[in-house]
Amino acid sequence: MAHSRIFRLASLALLIFCGGSPPIASGPTPKAPPAGGEGQPGFRVRSVFDAPLNSDEGWAGALNENVTIHADEPFRVRFEVEPAEPLAGGPFRLQYRRNRGDWTDAEAHDFPYPERHLDLDLADAEVGATPEGWSVARGDAALLAVAEDGPEKVLRARVDQEPLVGLYAPPWDATELSAEFRLTAGNRSGVGFVFGDVDAGSHGRVFLDAATGAIRVSRFTGGAEAVVAEKKAAIVPGRWLEIEIQAEGRTVEVDYQDDTLELTADLGADVPPWSQVGFHLPAGGSAEFRELTIEGEARTPRLSIVACSATENGAATTDLLRGSAAVFRPGAGMSLDDRTPPGTGAGSHGEFEWPLVVRRFADGAVTNDEGDTFELRMVGAGGGPLGASVNPVLPLSIRPGHVGGTYVETPGRIGPWRAASGDLYFIMEPTETDNLFMMVKSSDGGLTWREVDGAHRPPTNDLEAVDSRQVGDTIHILHEVSESARYHAFRTSDHPTSPDTWAVGGELVAEVEPVAQGATLVVRSDGSQVAFYVGPTRIHYNVRSAAGRWGQDAVIDADVGPNLAGPQAVLGAGDTVHLAYYGTDGSIWYRRMSPDGTFAARQQLATGAGTTRAEYGAVLPLVYVPETDTLVVVYRLASGALWERRIVKEGTPTAPVKVTDRDVVRDAVDSQQPGADAVADGATVRVLFIEQSSRGIFSTRDTGGWQPSTLRIGGILGSWVRGQVYTRKGGAKVYGFVYDAGSHGGTGMNRFAEIVLSGQ
Numbered sequence: 001m002a003h004s005r006i007f008r009l010a011s012l013a014l015l016i017f018c019g020g021s022p023p024i025a026s027g028p029t030p031k032a033p034p035a036g037g038e039g040q041p042g043f044r045v046r047s048v049f050d051a052p053l054n055s056d057e058g059w060a061g062a063l064n065e066n067v068t069i070h071a072d073e074p075f076r077v078r079f080e081v082e083p084a085e086p087l088a089g090g091p092f093r094l095q096y097r098r099n100r101g102d103w104t105d106a107e108a109h110d111f112p113y114p115e116r117h118l119d120l121d122l123a124d125a126e127v128g129a130t131p132e133g134w135s136v137a138r139g140d141a142a143l144l145a146v147a148e149d150g151p152e153k154v155l156r157a158r159v160d161q162e163p164l165v166g167l168y169a170p171p172w173d174a175t176e177l178s179a180e181f182r183l184t185a186g187n188r189s190g191v192g193f194v195f196g197d198v199d200a201g202s203h204g205r206v207f208l209d210a211a212t213g214a215i216r217v218s219r220f221t222g223g224a225e226a227v228v229a230e231k232k233a234a235i236v237p238g239r240w241l242e243i244e245i246q247a248e249g250r251t252v253e254v255d256y257q258d259d260t261l262e263l264t265a266d267l268g269a270d271v272p273p274w275s276q277v278g279f280h281l282p283a284g285g286s287a288e289f290r291e292l293t294i295e296g297e298a299r300t301p302r303l304s305i306v307a308c309s310a311t312e313n314g315a316a317t318t319d320l321l322r323g324s325a326a327v328f329r330p331g332a333g334m335s336l337d338d339r340t341p342p343g344t345g346a347g348s349h350g351e352f353e354w355p356l357v358v359r360r361f362a363d364g365a366v367t368n369d370e371g372d373t374f375e376l377r378m379v380g381a382g383g384g385p386l387g388a389s390v391n392p393v394l395p396l397s398i399r400p401g402h403v404g405g406t407y408v409e410t411p412g413r414i415g416p417w418r419a420a421s422g423d424l425y426f427i428m429e430p431t432e433t434d435n436l437f438m439m440v441k442s443s444d445g446g447l448t449w450r451e452v453d454g455a456h457r458p459p460t461n462d463l464e465a466v467d468s469r470q471v472g473d474t475i476h477i478l479h480e481v482s483e484s485a486r487y488h489a490f491r492t493s494d495h496p497t498s499p500d501t502w503a504v505g506g507e508l509v510a511e512v513e514p515v516a517q518g519a520t521l522v523v524r525s526d527g528s529q530v531a532f533y534v535g536p537t538r539i540h541y542n543v544r545s546a547a548g549r550w551g552q553d554a555v556i557d558a559d560v561g562p563n564l565a566g567p568q569a570v571l572g573a574g575d576t577v578h579l580a581y582y583g584t585d586g587s588i589w590y591r592r593m594s595p596d597g598t599f600a601a602r603q604q605l606a607t608g609a610g611t612t613r614a615e616y617g618a619v620l621p622l623v624y625v626p627e628t629d630t631l632v633v634v635y636r637l638a639s640g641a642l643w644e645r646r647i648v649k650e651g652t653p654t655a656p657v658k659v660t661d662r663d664v665v666r667d668a669v670d671s672q673q674p675g676a677d678a679v680a681d682g683a684t685v686r687v688l689f690i691e692q693s694s695r696g697i698f699s700t701r702d703t704g705g706w707q708p709s710t711l712r713i714g715g716i717l718g719s720w721v722r723g724q725v726y727t728r729k730g731g732a733k734v735y736g737f738v739y740d741a742g743s744h745g746g747t748g749m750n751r752f753a754e755i756v757l758s759g760q
Contacts, residue, residue, distance in 0.1 A: 041080035042324070043321075044064075049076060053315055070398070092386065109298060112748050157287055159283055176244070189283075192207035193207075204272075213234060216230045217265035219267045242257055252267060304356070304357060309335075311355065328348065332350075370398050374394050406745075412568065414428075426439075465533075480518065486506050512535045515535070518566045565584065568620065586607055608638055615636075624680065642664055643657065660687070663693070686702075686735055695718045723735055
């Protein structure tokens with residue numbers, strides 16, 4: 001995806017510890033059938049997600065009770081499995097079906113961030129041993145071991161007369177393998193990297209031939225090799241080298257030595273799923289590896305198996321449930337893995353516990369709704385059900401105020417906007433892995449939310465910088481992506497002929513490649529619009545006429561330093577446009593644009609905002625107070641607090657005033673912004689902010705000076721917050737806002753809340 005969010009890395013050492021598949025203990029334990037029961041295998045739902053695997057605590061209901069689950073809230077289901085003869089031994093899988101539809105294999109995709117990225121980490125590995133999770137498909141396993149290399153550890157492989165194939169099976173199918181490796185001085189043959197179903201003989205291989213100085217890509221079918229591409233390359237023994245291999249469809253791409261050599265190969269057929277990755281050493285060769293990364297295609301399905309810190313993946317279960325009367329052989333607790341270890345055989349039963357989540361929004365912007373049911377079952381390797389059993393059929397509920405989805409990464413004002421009808425609107429994405437542009441709506445004061453006009457979403461995906469303004473029955477939107485700025489417009493339920501529909505989607509404002517996305521928009525009284533957006537080094541702008549035609553892209557402060565980013569604009573009196581922005585030397589600047597398009601001289605408002613990319617958005621959305629013709633510029637300094645300066649009636653900026661008594665989080669999830677929001681409530685300015693240490697949401701206001709902050713929402717890992725002041729049905733004036741409660745940049749943690757300001 002084009003998002004710049006940094007993937008959070010899970011170490012391969014942790015995966016080896018939590019993601020391996022150790023044999024399940026086989027000692028039978030007899031058990032009396034349950035009183036009054038027929039000895040049928042059962043299930044039980046656990047709502048306390050971090051309860052120990054074999055604890056008899058944290059249950060949501062009794063044995064075989066279908067309890068309600070909640071969207072975007074992980075839970076666990078424990079099954080008794082009593083396989084029939086043809087299915088003995090496993091591995092087993094989990095399937096689900098929604099509303100009695102088709103059965104679907106449950107995949108392992110974590111929550112809230114569905115990452116599939118594993119890094120090899122040998123820091124704690126035992127020297128002289130083969131790391132857990134690795135296997136030797138061919139050759140002597142004793143020749144694959146961890147070794148010391150000065151202060152570091154490496155994975156060393158050496159062979160004599162027989163080739164060696166070392167494999168690792170990730171808990172999901174991989175699509176990318178990268179490695180830092182070294183052919184030892186005596187290796188004149190080379191090393192190959194393999195991917196696919198190596199055990200079955202159907203796989204791909206990228207071989208670095210040191211003898212001939214070439215890189216070859218091959219396809220293996222039934223063990224027979226067919227070379228599909230070859231390119232000359234310098235492969236020097238004794239030096240650390242780098243390689244990256246990616247697959248998509250039938251295409252394999254190889255990047256050697258950081259773009260020194262690139263090779264694209266067509267395998268002639270779709271690349272089989274990478275159920276295994278590893279390396280191949282010819283006879284007489286040896287090599288060392290100190291970095292190895294495995295990546296897969298992350299997705300956000302309706303339901304997925306997630307990680308559970310309370311459970312070591314594959315850990316043996318004890319006999320907790322009282323359904324099956326068969327003898328007990330331990331099953332396994334699962335964690336971010338969709339295949340159980342082998343174990344329970346016919347004539348016995350085992351227990352398997354799966355950590356799961358059902359999402360409100362999934363890839364494709366499909367939704368799971370209140371009252372949907374999710375039926376679960378365990379199946380054998382061939383997909384057949386494991387004998388007679390009771391399947392859980394769990395109804396779904398959406399908690400009041402739960403929005404779900406993924407927050408705009410660098411948001412300006414994105415709602416919630418209120419139509420005259422009382423409907424609320426908010427801009428977001430459905431998932432981190434499918435960056436569609438969504439407008440979601442609530443018709444019940446924020447209790448429930450749904451997408452509107454999903455059939456006509458703007459074609460420009462990836463919401464990295466979005467700003468919007470509501471004028472009457474239309475929400476005008478500016479959206480900057482990696483190579484352009486775009487304009488969209490949405491008609492609310494107030495529109496007389498086309499309510500709740502997209503009016504404009506993807507209109508080109510300018511083609512520009514920003515150093516970091518940032519966008520802001522104003523709509524003037526005649527309907528014309530002024531858009532500001534970031535370029536490679538400066539802030540650009542363009543004007544859309546009242547007739548709907550964009551002018552020419554122009555640049556602000558083109559010939560003076562510093563470089564600029566993070567623009568925020570607001571409309572003032574007489575169609576004056578107020579603009580504040582950030583300089584990469586840590587400065588904050590202000591300019592004013594007249595209705596005729598001319599700019600007043602820039603004024604410096606602050607220094608000390610920090611000089612890294614994390615501070616590019618140091619200025620909050622601007623606040624204009626019409627009653628006093630006052631612009632309020634709130635910004636974060638590198639010291640952590642928010643400050644403000646004011647321009648009254650276009651006069652000289654007032655002295656800086658500290659706004660917050662607590663430090664404010666910034667760049668919480670690669671947002672390059674403070675985690676804060678500022679709005680006008682009549683003549684009062686109100687600020688919501690996320691405290692840096694607790695990540696809770698606090699509020700303050702400037703009534704008689706900035707007041708001590710008040711905790712509004714605690715117990716979260718807040719990342720973003722944006723809101724608006726409006727009057728809801730019944731006459732109460734409120735500050736309604738949507739916040740990310742801790743998605744780490746992922747999906748499912750957006751929530752709605754209100755602060756009542758008057759009218760109680």
